[in-house]
Amino acid sequence: MRRRDFIILVGGTSVALPFIARAQQTQKIPRVGVLWHAGSAEEEAVYLSALRQGLANLGYVEDKNIILENRFPAETPERFNSLAAELVALKVDIFVAVNRLDVLAAQRANATMPVVFIYVPDPVGDKFVASLAHPGGNITGLSNFAYGLAAKRVEYLKAIVPGLARVALLVNPNDKENVRRNIEESQAAAEKLKLVLRPMEVRKPDDIVPAFSQMPSDKIDGVIVSQDGLFFANRQAIADLALSHRLPTITYSRETLEAGALASYGPSSTALFRRAGAYIDKILKGEKPADLPVELPTTFEFLLNRKIAEALGLTLPPTVLATADEVIE
Numbered sequence: 001m002r003r004r005d006f007i008i009l010v011g012g013t014s015v016a017l018p019f020i021a022r023a024q025q026t027q028k029i030p031r032v033g034v035l036w037h038a039g040s041a042e043e044e045a046v047y048l049s050a051l052r053q054g055l056a057n058l059g060y061v062e063d064k065n066i067i068l069e070n071r072f073p074a075e076t077p078e079r080f081n082s083l084a085a086e087l088v089a090l091k092v093d094i095f096v097a098v099n100r101l102d103v104l105a106a107q108r109a110n111a112t113m114p115v116v117f118i119y120v121p122d123p124v125g126d127k128f129v130a131s132l133a134h135p136g137g138n139i140t141g142l143s144n145f146a147y148g149l150a151a152k153r154v155e156y157l158k159a160i161v162p163g164l165a166r167v168a169l170l171v172n173p174n175d176k177e178n179v180r181r182n183i184e185e186s187q188a189a190a191e192k193l194k195l196v197l198r199p200m201e202v203r204k205p206d207d208i209v210p211a212f213s214q215m216p217s218d219k220i221d222g223v224i225v226s227q228d229g230l231f232f233a234n235r236q237a238i239a240d241l242a243l244s245h246r247l248p249t250i251t252y253s254r255e256t257l258e259a260g261a262l263a264s265y266g267p268s269s270t271a272l273f274r275r276a277g278a279y280i281d282k283i284l285k286g287e288k289p290a291d292l293p294v295e296l297p298t299t300f301e302f303l304l305n306r307k308i309a310e311a312l313g314l315t316l317p318p319t320v321l322a323t324a325d326e327v328i329e
Helices: 020-025 045-056 077-089 100-108 149-160 176-192 205-214 229-233 235-244 254-258 269-284 306-311 318-323
Strands: 005-010 013-018 031-035 067-071 094-099 115-119 139-141 166-171 196-201 222-225 249-251 263-267 300-305 326-328
Touching (some): 031 077, 045 067, 067 077, 094 100, 094 269, 115 269, 139 269, 149 176, 149 222, 149 249, 149 263, 149 300, 149 318, 166 176, 176 196, 196 205, 229 235, 229 254, 235 249, 235 254, 254 263, 254 269, 254 300, 263 269, 300 306, 300 318, 306 326
Parallel strands (some): 031 094, 115 139, 249 263
Antiparallel strands (some): 005 013
16 A cells, blocks of 8 residues: 555445545646737736736745746737637636737637736727626726826826927827827817827837937927837837937836836836736636626826936926825936
8 A cells, every 4th residue: 555545444444545635736726828918028027026926915826826828929919819819728717818909819719718807998998898897798807097097197298398389199009999098188188288299100119210200300399108018018219219309208107107208197007917816816716707897096106207307407396296106216
């Protein structure tokens, strides 16, 4: 008899039963597929770390009691689809679709498993869920959108640079609905402040340099960066170009600010990724996406970068400094 068996007597007969640990070893470890937008774990390091932290806070240790199958499409449309199909073929227990394009790819791949999104502006408008309170299907998650964000960025940039007159709004037309909302809200705010708003389309990384090269002839004197995965992946290039053209720039997150922008306004992105761990935990414990309300951001950060202000020769107004949640030195 093997050491890892133990013996009990049933009616005077010896019966060998497997050691409990053997049964534990056969327990299935949940597998979570995550479809990102950038091209590597290094590019997504900030958010991947936040997701792991959110899971760790709930007792999940990667490769011990949970497996993350991360896929990185590098903002390439066809790779969204192929990698989504790959995760569906793996029969992951939960499909985490980081942004709107990921959810669309999951739907095209016929993902019938639970889908959790993290960075979707309008899940009701996109018909991913029936309503925020009652999603009603196999999809739920967190939205990164609140009305007024785009307008507030226009207002903050004008407050920082009182002489502002013509502003470029970088948008990615691959996400048509998000672009429409951004332009409409930004345009309305610009008109109130008597600013000229110039939407500039950037579909791929190669479009970024030409967009900035066009700005001098358009007499652009400020830049607003829309919330988009393409702009996150290329945040350093955008910050460097803005600085070289001496253009004050406002972005949407701490991470894009720290690359070298002047200001940012938006919800905490890392907080959203940590919170996604709670959705994964609830679903693994038996709750249904249909019954898990979509969460909207409730806290927002207005951040300033004093070093960039100095490089641009700008003096940050006292009223703006008093409003900022943090001034990065």
